[in-house]
Structure formats: structure tokens, C-alpha cells
Amino acid sequence: xxxxxxxxPSILNADLTHLDSEIARIAEQSxxxxxxxxxxxxxxxxxxxxxxxxxxxxxxxIGVDAHLMVADVDQIAPAxxxxxxxxxxxxxxxxxxxxxxxxxxxxxxxxxxxxxxPGTSIEDAAGFIDQVDMFLIMTVEPGFGGQKFIHEMMxxxxxxxxxxxxxxxxxxxxxxxxxxxxxEAAQAGANVxxxxxxxxxxxxxxxxxxxxRTLAQxxxxx
Numbered sequence: 001x002x003x004x005x006x007x008x009p010s011i012l013n014a015d016l017t018h019l020d021s022e023i024a025r026i027a028e029q030s031x032x033x034x035x036x037x038x039x040x041x042x043x044x045x046x047x048x049x050x051x052x053x054x055x056x057x058x059x060x061x062i063g064v065d066a067h068l069m070v071a072d073v074d075q076i077a078p079a080x081x082x083x084x085x086x087x088x089x090x091x092x093x094x095x096x097x098x099x100x101x102x103x104x105x106x107x108x109x110x111x112x113x114x115x116x117x118p119g120t121s122i123e124d125a126a127g128f129i130d131q132v133d134m135f136l137i138m139t140v141e142p143g144f145g146g147q148k149f150i151h152e153m154m155x156x157x158x159x160x161x162x163x164x165x166x167x168x169x170x171x172x173x174x175x176x177x178x179x180x181x182x183x184e185a186a187q188a189g190a191n192v193x194x195x196x197x198x199x200x201x202x203x204x205x206x207x208x209x210x211x212x213r214t215l216a217q218x219x220x221x222x
Contacts, residue, residue, distance in 0.1 A: 005186070005216045006031035006170070007209050008065045010196035011056075012047065023060060026199065029209040032065040032086060034174070034194045039070040042094045043143035050076060054083045063087070067115065067174065067194075069142045070094065074101045081108030089113030089136050089172075092125050102131045113172070117142060118150055122160045132169060134192065135160050139185070140175030149176025154188040161189025179208075179215060186216040 009030050014022040023033060037053055040046040048056070057064045063086030068077055073090045074097055080088045081104075088110045095101050098114065105112040114125055115136035125135070137157050140147035153173075160171055172192035173185045182193055195212055202208035 004191050005213055005220055006192040007213050007216075008032040008034040008172070008192060008194050009199040009205070009209060010034040010036055010174070010194050011200075012036045013196040013200040015200075019056065020059065022200065023062075026205050026209055027061050029206045029213075030062060031192075032063045033060055034196075035064050035066045035085075037066060037068050037070055037080075038143065041071040042073075042091065043069045045143045050079065053080070057084050065089070065113075065194075067113075067136065068094075077101050078104040078108045081105050081110035085110050087111040087113055087134065089115050089134065091115045091117065091142070092120055093117055098125075098128055099131055102128065106133075111170075113170075115142075115174075116156075118153055122156050122163060126163050129163060129167065129169070134170035134172055135164070136172040136174055137190070138175055139173050139177070139181075142175075147175055149178070149181045151181075151184065154184060157185060157188035157190050164189075177212070179211060182212050182215050183219045186220045191216075191220065 038045045038047045065087040066080045066085045067089045073094045077090050088105045102112040111133035113134035114132045139153045170192045171190050173190040174194035177193050177195040178198040199205045199208050
């Protein structure tokens with residue numbers, strides 16, 4: 001699995017007034033750009049509406065991994081695929097018809113991801129395994145950047161890795177990923193890592209991405 005490690009920096013902690021240059025600094029080292037879309041309904045924070053998110057997606061020089069933390073996600077998720085996202089992730093807790101929405105994302109041309117909040121069991125979502133391209137295990141409560149990594153979520157990551165087995169499904173973790181936590185997450189079986197403050201608050205964001213990748217690769221299971 002070491003060769004399949006992916007680092008997807010979240011722009012939540014970037015300087016949004018100079019977003020083009022912020023993304024340009026990390027584009028060559030990043031696998032995807034992680035776009036956190038919050039609506040102040042499903043989570044207690046607001047980041048981007050669809051129009052502003054679409055502008056970012058269309059201008060981004062590399063693929064975008066959209067993480068939709070919004071209500072009424074069934075209606076909006078396919079639109080993110082249609083405007084060019086490489087990956088679109090919905091929350092199990094916000095989705096009325098998970099199967100239909102995952103299918104619509106795929107039909108619109110994007111990878112379909114299913115995210116679980118810390119309190120949601122992976123067993124509750126395991127039945128969708130043949131309909132997802134990625135599981136996202138939240139290692140913080142969704143809604144804000146810069147939160148402390150919840151170590152107890154590593155058991156859920158291990159369970160998810162066992163459920164995935166040999167399937168070609170990514171296992172992403174999001175929240176508190178840093179040089180101090182990425183090895184623990186990789187050892188548990190994660191292979192896609194969302195890092196926000198650790199990257200954009202570093203003196204050299206691009207070097208930080210390379211460092212995080214090297215750390216994860218050093219402990220990842222083959």
C-alpha cells in the first residue's frame with residue numbers, strides 16, 4: 001500500500017484571499033486538493049456555496065476532492081461531479097438515499113466517497129461497499145479545521161480496512177493529520193490523508209506534503 005499513499009491538502013486553512021497562489025505552491029506535490037464545503041446547517045460553519053466552490057474547482061490546476069458537509073446533499077452532490085471534481089464525498093448522516101446519490105456521483109464522472117462522523121459505525125455503512133470508491137473516516141468532528149486528532153478512531157480505520165479487504169477502495173482520514181499522527185493512521189490502514197493546518201501553516205507547505213508522504217509510506221502495509 002505504500003506506493004498508493006495519497007496526500008490531499010485541505011484549503012480550509014489556506015489564505016483564501018490568495019487561493020490561486022496558495023494552491024500553486026502545493027500543486028506539484030499534492031495528489032488532489034481537498035475542498036471542504038460546509039453550509040452552517042449540517043455542520044456549524046460555512047465555507048463555500050456551490051457557485052464559489054465551482055469557480056475553485058474549474059480554476060484548480062489539479063484534481064479536486066470535494067467533501068460535502070451539507071444538508072440536502074442528495075440534490076447537490078452530482079452537480080459537483082458535473083463541474084469537474086475528481087472525487088465527491090457525501091456524509092452518510094446527511095444523505096437520504098445513499099445508494100442513489102453514490103450512483104449519481106459516479107454517473108456524473110467522479111469517484112464516489114462516503115464519509116462517517118466519529119459517532120457513526122462503519123458497520124452501518126458496510127453495506128454500501130460495492131457502491132463506493134472511497135470511505136472517509138473523520139478523525140475529528142466535522143465543521144472546523146485545526147481540531148485535535150481523535151486517536152480512538154483508529155479502531156474504526158482498522159475495521160474499515162478489514163471490510164475493504166482486497167477491493168480497490170481508498171481509505172481516507174480527515175482531521176488532525178500531522179507529522180505526529182500520520183504514521184498512526186497509516187499503520188491502521190488509511191492510505192489517503194487530508195492535511196490542512198499542518199500543510200498551510202508550515203514554513204514550506206510543499207516540503208511538508210513530501211514529509212507527510214514519506215512518513216506514511218514508511219509504515220504503510222504492502
